[in-house]
Amino acid sequence: KAGVTQTPRYLIKTRGQQVTLSCSPISGHRSVSWYQQTPGQGLQFLFEYFSETQRNKGNFPGRFSGRQFSNSRSEMNVSTLELGDSALYLCASSLNRAETQYFGPGTRLLVL
Amino acid sequence: DQQVKQNSPSLSVQEGRISILNCDYTNSMFDYFLWYKKYPAEGPTFLISISSIKDKNEDGRFTVFLNKSAKHLSLHIVPSQPGDSAVYFCAARVDSGTYKYIFGTGTRLKVLA
Numbered sequence: 001k002a003g004v005t006q007t008p009r010y011l012i013k014t015r016g017q018q019v020t021l022s023c024s025p026i027s028g029h030r031s032v033s034w035y036q037q038t039p040g041q042g043l044q045f046l047f048e049y050f051s052e053t054q055r056n057k058g059n060f061p062g063r064f065s066g067r068q069f070s071n072s073r074s075e076m077n078v079s080t081l082e083l084g085d086s087a088l089y090l091c092a093s094s095l096n097r098a099e100t101q102y103f104g105p106g107t108r109l110l111v112l
Numbered sequence: 113d114q115q116v117k118q119n120s121p122s123l124s125v126q127e128g129r130i131s132i133l134n135c136d137y138t139n140s141m142f143d144y145f146l147w148y149k150k151y152p153a154e155g156p157t158f159l160i161s162i163s164s165i166k167d168k169n170e171d172g173r174f175t176v177f178l179n180k181s182a183k184h185l186s187l188h189i190v191p192s193q194p195g196d197s198a199v200y201f202c203a204a205r206v207d208s209g210t211y212k213y214i215f216g217t218g219t220r221l222k223v224l225a
Contacts, residue, residue, distance in 0.1 A: 004155070033213070042118075042201065042217035043156070056212050090155050097211040100146065103155035 002027065004093050004104035012110045018079040021107045025072050025093030031055075032074040033101060034066060037088040046089075049074055050097050078109075086111045115139045116204050118216035126224050131189040133219050135202035138183065142214075143207035147176060147187045150199045150218070159200075160187070192223045 005024045034046040045058040049068035066076040092101035125131045148156035162169040175188045199218045
């Protein structure tokens with residue numbers, strides 16, 4: 001069974017632009033969560049989607065948004081990019097909300 | 113407020129010896145704990161988990177211990193191998209119906225050959 005896939009793997013943007021990242025969960029998994037990883041900060045929870053509905057949200061500004069499609073694939077969007085948004089963005093999927101999360105390889109975003 | 117803390121940013125261990133990675137938490141509502149391993153340029157890989165109703169779970173060379181009274185979690189790797197060199201994250205799940213996961217900041221383990 002294929003793992004969690006994320007596209008693109010690397011991205012360079014400039015301040016003020018917006019970006020959309022994509023995540024395809026493991027087949028059959030219905031819950032998708034997004035995390036931001038920066039040096040020294042560990043993984044910071046962004047949001048979780050289940051059945052196309054946002055179930056949880058972390059402490060990030062409204063510039064960060066996401067959605068989930070009927071096939072469980074998910075996208076996250078960051079508008080008006082700031083230098084501090086440079087990070088590794090990780091997507092994790094689980095069979096259901098209570099199950100163990102499995103991570104994709106991440107998208108490394110660099111904002112110049 | 114860091115509810116899950118990994119106070120050792122790095123750890124070096126000789127090959128064949130035991131590696132002990134520690135994690136402390138503050139929220140008594142956590143009901144499930146996990147350890148993940150992360151190599152550079154890859155996403156975290158699930159290693160082992162433990163429910164809050166247990167105090168030990170073992171899987172091959174990996175054992176996780178949970179001390180609820182001390183709010184302390186540890187991962188033991190025996191024997192340590194050079195391929196175990198990675199960053200290890202502990203994570204805890206909040207069971208308030210939200211199933212939210214809180215991660216520690218990670219401990220970089222280096223196993224010396």
